[in-house]
Amino acid sequence: MRIENILGIKYPLFQGAMAWISHSSLVSSVSNAGGLGILGGGSLTKEACREEIRKIKALTDKPFALNIMLMSPHSDDLAELAIEEDIKIIVTGAGNPSKYMKKWKEHGIIVIPVVASVALAKRMERLGADAIIAEGTEAGGHIGELTTMVLVPQVVDAVSIPVIAAGGIADKRGVKAAFALGAQGVQLGTRFLVAKECTIPQQYKDEIISAKDTDSTVTGRITGHPVRVLKNRMTRQIKEIENASGMSVEEKIAKIEELTMGSFRKAVVDGDTTYSSLMSGQIAGLVKKEETAEEIIKSLFE
Numbered sequence: 001m002r003i004e005n006i007l008g009i010k011y012p013l014f015q016g017a018m019a020w021i022s023h024s025s026l027v028s029s030v031s032n033a034g035g036l037g038i039l040g041g042g043s044l045t046k047e048a049c050r051e052e053i054r055k056i057k058a059l060t061d062k063p064f065a066l067n068i069m070l071m072s073p074h075s076d077d078l079a080e081l082a083i084e085e086d087i088k089i090i091v092t093g094a095g096n097p098s099k100y101m102k103k104w105k106e107h108g109i110i111v112i113p114v115v116a117s118v119a120l121a122k123r124m125e126r127l128g129a130d131a132i133i134a135e136g137t138e139a140g141g142h143i144g145e146l147t148t149m150v151l152v153p154q155v156v157d158a159v160s161i162p163v164i165a166a167g168g169i170a171d172k173r174g175v176k177a178a179f180a181l182g183a184q185g186v187q188l189g190t191r192f193l194v195a196k197e198c199t200i201p202q203q204y205k206d207e208i209i210s211a212k213d214t215d216s217t218v219t220g221r222i223t224g225h226p227v228r229v230l231k232n233r234m235t236r237q238i239k240e241i242e243n244a245s246g247m248s249v250e251e252k253i254a255k256i257e258e259l260t261m262g263s264f265r266k267a268v269v270d271g272d273t274t275y276s277s278l279m280s281g282q283i284a285g286l287v288k289k290e291e292t293a294e295e296i297i298k299s300l301f302e
Helices: 003-007 024-032 046-059 075-084 098-106 118-127 148-158 172-180 202-210 233-243 249-260 263-270 282-286 293-301
Strands: 013-015 037-040 064-069 089-093 110-115 132-135 163-166 185-188 216-219 227-230
Touching (some): 013 024, 013 293, 024 037, 024 293, 037 046, 046 064, 046 075, 064 075, 075 098, 110 118, 118 132, 132 148, 172 185, 172 293, 185 293, 216 233
Parallel strands (some): 013 185, 037 064, 064 089, 089 110, 110 132, 132 163, 163 185
8 A cells, every 4th residue: 555545645755753843833734735744752751742742733634643762761751642642653763662562553553663774674564564764874863874775775675565765855856766766755854944834943944055065964973873964163073073083982972972962952942053963964955945845845746
């Protein structure tokens, strides 16, 4: 069955779940425009998430999903909240949802994990996942190693459930390429950062719009948690620490963690573009203007 029919959406389009960013305004707008809006639960407590869910339900009667970051200290609470609030679709990331799957499936919840490898995709299918989001290293935020071009067809060949391609997709050409690789749908994050309904500071949006093809970089490989962001003064300092001689790996990691503490919040709440984590995919160079969610989606599919 096609992913649109499984989820009850018009277009095979997922809006990436971005912590601190993908809240009720953006999520409901994407769903109302025919895609799947996804509430980013990564930064939310149980009650804050409940409030966002109820706002979304007041703004749209279309399907939407809740994203649960499994490394979040709130993941157990959000797993229960999804049942309490009658969530129909859950997207998981940053871990293995196995301990929640039985209860979720008992309540008829559709579960769609994000994966960065074939092995994890196969494991998720065995657990009972209904679809897979295969995310390449071109994506913004926390990433794996394989590119979308390489990852998606291998995941498609390895599983029998629908595969959604993510990472490096910004326009109709990227959508067509994803379908050619065997994906049934696409997920976009960076493109929706500049949606008019996205509530991040204008300074952040302007950095995306003005970015060139080489303006993203990956930090944190040394820590084991690589993150793709736009280059700024903070990323240059991180690179200096990573390349410093006479310092142990442990010392480098400690310095990087101290430097980056709260850095994403600085970007999405304070509008700081200098000492912050401006998470963005490599396709920022293709994003040229601020548009509504509906205009973005129609440009991809109509």
